Amino acid sequence: MGKYLSLIRIMLKITFLGTGTSQGIPVIGSTHPVCLSADPRDKRLRVSILIQWANQNVVIDCGPDFRQQMLTHPISSLDALLFTHEHADHTAGLDDLRPFFFRQGKLNVFLDDRVEEALKSRFAYIFATKNRYPGVPELQLHRVDKNTSFDLFGKTVVPIEVMHQNLPVFGYRIDDFAYLTDVKTISADQIKKLQGLDVLVINALREAPHPSHLNKEEALELIALIRPKRTYLTHISHLMGFHAEVEKTLPKNVFLAHDDLQITSN
Numbered sequence: 001m002g003k004y005l006s007l008i009r010i011m012l013k014i015t016f017l018g019t020g021t022s023q024g025i026p027v028i029g030s031t032h033p034v035c036l037s038a039d040p041r042d043k044r045l046r047v048s049i050l051i052q053w054a055n056q057n058v059v060i061d062c063g064p065d066f067r068q069q070m071l072t073h074p075i076s077s078l079d080a081l082l083f084t085h086e087h088a089d090h091t092a093g094l095d096d097l098r099p100f101f102f103r104q105g106k107l108n109v110f111l112d113d114r115v116e117e118a119l120k121s122r123f124a125y126i127f128a129t130k131n132r133y134p135g136v137p138e139l140q141l142h143r144v145d146k147n148t149s150f151d152l153f154g155k156t157v158v159p160i161e162v163m164h165q166n167l168p169v170f171g172y173r174i175d176d177f178a179y180l181t182d183v184k185t186i187s188a189d190q191i192k193k194l195q196g197l198d199v200l201v202i203n204a205l206r207e208a209p210h211p212s213h214l215n216k217e218e219a220l221e222l223i224a225l226i227r228p229k230r231t232y233l234t235h236i237s238h239l240m241g242f243h244a245e246v247e248k249t250l251p252k253n254v255f256l257a258h259d260d261l262q263i264t265s266n
Contacts, residue, residue: 009266010154012177013052014199016261017059017069020044021205021213021237022089024065034238041243041258045069046089047181047235049201051174056153060084060172060179066093072260077104080152082144083111084181085169086118094123094137101137109139110150110157112170116141144170146190160193162186165212173197177265178228181235184212186222197228199265201257203235216240223254232257 018024025044026035034042046063050073057075060082078100084090097107111119120127126136142150146161152174160171164182171180176198180186183203194200204219213235214222223231233250234257240246247256 009175010053012175012265014177014201014263014265015050015052015073016232016234016257016259017048017050017073018045018063018065019234019236019257019259019261020046021235022046022087023237025236025238027238030238032238034240034242037242039243041256042238043259044236045259047203048090049179050075051177053155054153056080058082058152061090061181062093062096063089064092067096070096070099078107080108080110082157082170082172083109083115084171085164085167086115087182090181091115091119091122094119094126097137097139098135102135106138106140108142110142110144112144114168146170158193160186160190162190167212175266177201182212183214183222184210191226194226194228197226198230199263200226200228200231201234202231204233204240205235206237206239207241208239216246220251220254229253230263231255232261232263 024046025042045065048061048063051058056079057077058080061084062081101107125133144159146159149156149158155174158173160173162169162171162180162183163185165184169182178194178197178200180202202219203214204216205213207216209215231254243256243258
């Protein structure tokens with residue numbers, strides 16, 4: 001019996017902690033109709049997801065809304081944090097890891113050299129080796145390389161390199177689930193890593209073209225190339241339009257993600 005149970009893949013539970021772009025929605029001071037919308041699906045915190053399996057809690061990116069997101073979706077422990085890149089809307093919540101550190105000690109953080117250097121510059125007190133301020137979180141850093149998969153609590157994580165205009169950014173594939181954010185272009189060799197997906201999450205900023213993000217049309221073209229069973233669009237600007245209206249324009253099996261949405265993936 002044990003031999004057969006070991007062959008059963010443990011399903012992933014994915015929670016969208018935030019689905020907004022760098023300013024979030026509503027944008028401060030904006031009178032744009034989407035920013036004034038009463039539909040809760042039009043309220044978007046900065047982009048992040050929680051992935052759970054077998055009592056493991058893994059977060060991709062911790063932006064400036066991380067504390068609020070963790071209060072909305074409380075977890076007792078954080079087993080790993082994976083960074084896509086160093087921009088503030090993906091990293092500014094680093095100090096809010098402290099409550100997890102106080103309970104469980106050093107925290108596993110996965111990142112590349114460039115992101116580490118950026119975080120050391122912005123959060124020098126966290127990375128200090130002398131005269132450390134008491135109470136700052138201690139991080140166990142793990143290096144991510146685009147050509148090297150790694151084990152994470154029994155799951156294989158495949159890094160996917162995409163381009164955010166001229167900046168390399170990491171997406172991640174776990175089982176048949178892949179998360180890509182801040183994509184503008186992706187090379188053919190990286191697209192090969194995305195074949196046979198159950199669920200793809202990918203950014204789609206707005207209708208109009210943007211120099212460093214996919215717009216809706218470009219995202220749909222890439223989805224048609226990858227051909228996942230289901231796709232959820234994230235990293236969404238208020239300029240995309242009202243959630244309820246945009247959903248009606250999407251192809252079958254493509255959905256507009258929203259904050260607090262929970263899905264599963266094989």
